[in-house]
Amino acid sequence: MLVTVGRIGRAHGIKGEVGVDVRTDEPERRFADGSTVVTSARVPRTLTVASSRWHSGRLLVKFAEVPDRTAAEQLRNLVVQAEIDEDERPEDPDEYYDRELIGLAVRTTDGVEAGEVIDVVHLPSQDLLEIRRPAGHAVLVPLVDELVPELDVDKGYVVVADRPGLLDPEGAEVVPTEPGAD
Known part of the structure; x- marks a missing residue:
C-alpha cells in the first residue's frame, strides 16, 4: 500500500538535491539511505534515496537517479509515496495513518451517531478530519x-466533543456586534 510521505520542492545546489515538504511523522525512516519512494507523475517513477539531511529546517534529499540540478528541477511539485505493509502501524501509539481513520464511525460525547470519517486533511498547523454527516453534507x-x-481504531470509532457550529454549521452561535465597533 502506498502512503504519501512528502512533496518535492525546488532543487538545492548543482548536485541534484531537492527540498522535500515532509508529510510523514517518520521522515528519518521514509527518507533513510537506500529507501525507495514512488512519484505521483503521470508515469510514476521509483526513486532511491542516496542521502538525506536537514538544512535550515528543511529536509534535503539526494536521489540516486537524479544526477544534477536540471534533473532535480524536473521533479518539482511531485508528491512522493512510500510502500508500506498493510498491517504496519506508526511507532507512536498516538499517531495514525490516514487509511486507519477513513471509515471510522463518528459519535458525540453524548453517544449520538454523528457520521463517518471520509478523509484526513493535512494543514501546516494541524490535521482535520473530514466527516460526512448523516444528512449527507461534510464538515471539517x-x-x-x-x-x-x-x-479507537481497533473498535472502529472516534468521539467528537461537539461545539455549536462544529458538526452543524447552521447551528453556529451568532455573536452580536456592538454598533460602531470595528
Missing part, C-alpha cells in the same frame, strides 16, 4: 484532543 473537525477526546 480539527484533530486535537479538545475536540476529539477519544479515537
Whole structure:
C-alpha cells in the first residue's frame, strides 16, 4: 500500500538535491539511505534515496537517479509515496495513518451517531478530519484532543466533543456586534 510521505520542492545546489515538504511523522525512516519512494507523475517513477539531511529546517534529499540540478528541477511539485505493509502501524501509539481513520464511525460525547470519517486533511498547523454527516453534507473537525477526546481504531470509532457550529454549521452561535465597533 502506498502512503504519501512528502512533496518535492525546488532543487538545492548543482548536485541534484531537492527540498522535500515532509508529510510523514517518520521522515528519518521514509527518507533513510537506500529507501525507495514512488512519484505521483503521470508515469510514476521509483526513486532511491542516496542521502538525506536537514538544512535550515528543511529536509534535503539526494536521489540516486537524479544526477544534477536540471534533473532535480524536473521533479518539482511531485508528491512522493512510500510502500508500506498493510498491517504496519506508526511507532507512536498516538499517531495514525490516514487509511486507519477513513471509515471510522463518528459519535458525540453524548453517544449520538454523528457520521463517518471520509478523509484526513493535512494543514501546516494541524490535521482535520473530514466527516460526512448523516444528512449527507461534510464538515471539517480539527484533530486535537479538545475536540476529539477519544479515537479507537481497533473498535472502529472516534468521539467528537461537539461545539455549536462544529458538526452543524447552521447551528453556529451568532455573536452580536456592538454598533460602531470595528
